[in-house]
Amino acid sequence: MPQFDETDLTEAVVKSFDETPDPRMKLLMRELVRSLHDYVRRTGLTFEEWEKAIDFLTRTGQKSTPSRQEFILLSDVLGVSMLVDAVNHRDRAGATQTTVLGPFYVGEHKQMPHGADISEGLDGEPMYVQARITDLDGAPIAQALVDVWHADDDGFYDSQKPGYAERGPSLRARFATDADGRIAFRTILPCSYPIPIDGPVGDLILAARRHPMRPAHVHFLISAPGFEPLVTHVFIEGDKYLETDIVFGVKEELISNVELRNDAVMPDGREASGPWHWMTYEFRLKPGQGAAPRPMMAGTV
């Protein structure tokens, strides 16, 4: 007959998953029970705190819509998203570091020619981006497909703004590397921006006196046959939020020294209208297989 003390109870719940046919689900549920119970025991969680947690989780689910994913946001600000990224990329010696895909990737972009301007006339400081894609030995990878996307001068992605469907994409495109593994494009300098704070997750981070900011960055998703797809960001050196990114996405190696230049001519030979920023980065892909990630719903980034 059951007579559970605090420890027996945990073992009884773990055992209730014994007949789970899927062995991975069984392991995940049993470990989940152990983690949750250990948390309740060691914090001595009160009824009132438990009720607040139930209410918080409910509101987090109810805040989510097809274009807003509050649980991903929660995962992001608790560093869980980056940790999932980390445990799935445990062996990448010599390859470029990964970081989260984020919700503003909308699927494969339209391919644009070498040197194209992806800013679609948006206001902002001009930036010229040059990247090179190589294998672990530094040999160029030709015909690699490189999707790029980033926020505008106000911190918004095109997909966050009204009229996106009619207006079409801006600050996002796909490029293919040349024989030397290079791509280049023109755009505007992205800026740091806050994650959405009008929901339960915003309430949480503000109650914890955390700021809601992400440092400025450009997303890259790079695929080439025979290599693992690479999902990463390049951050802009000097941003004041690099050390305290609300989603913990920054890695030192991913910070680019974006130079401010006054040269009258840009690297592609075209005239500059004034000062411009020059971002350069070399990506090293890891040999292997793997499908490029699918777009996620909007949570953050």
Place this chain on the structure above:
Amino acid sequence: MPQFDETDLTEAVVKSFDETPDPRMKLLMRELVRSLHDYVRRTGLTFEEWEKAIDFLTRTGQKSTPSRQEFILLSDVLGVSMLVDAVNHRDRAGATQTTVLGPFYVGEHKQMPHGADISEGLDGEPMYVQARITDLDGAPIAQALVDVWHADDDGFYDSQKPGYAERGPSLRARFATDADGRIAFRTILPCSYPIPIDGPVGDLILAARRHPMRPAHVHFLISAPGFEPLVTHVFIEGDKYLETDIVFGVKEELISNVELRNDAVMPDGREASGPWHWMTYEFRLKPGQGAAPRPMMAGTV
């Protein structure tokens, strides 16, 4: 500059809560981060599993309404609700054991006279309930208030059925103990019943090959000045789900040997219409203070 490995990342997230003004919130958030991260690391959670978890939690929030609380149901089937009850009742030597309040408590019931029939004419096997309320030494507590509520012969509470607001309560009432600490009432025998399985939590337990059943029981909430309010159930011996209650609420001491009687006269001197069940229980209250719990939204029980 940040450069997080799997362990550094956890410490960085823990540290992000350093400025939380409320010390209890700070502790709860820091420990939550440690628990979540430890879970992700030791299971090696994949991206696909993480996405499934995000989707599950989102649907759990969205399934909840003012009369249906799917996150409480999740807490119940993972044994978390009973564990929160346990860690908040660590020192109860000699007092009656507690169990969860559940969602079908709707607030203080209408008081009824000693021996009243609370079945409101519902079909079912007659049951006569006698209970006595004492202190830890067995001395009777007079004028203790005893709220009782239970499911009907089909496993439903009155508040789950259409027309509840107009029809008024059934199978729920409040009694006050007499000078000898006793209450008595007539009702029908409750039966075991399933928790709601038409949501994400139902999908989860069915995928784990767990049954959704709770063993038959009567809820008691007992208050008296100078004693801690007691929230508990009395279960009916012989129920086939006593060992595997989906919410882990059973404790051996809370099982009553409900006798089937053929006496022509019930203990209150009134004639019986046929065989009847006799539930008896003695509750021992712990000296102390405390407010009676507030009703929760509908999740289970």
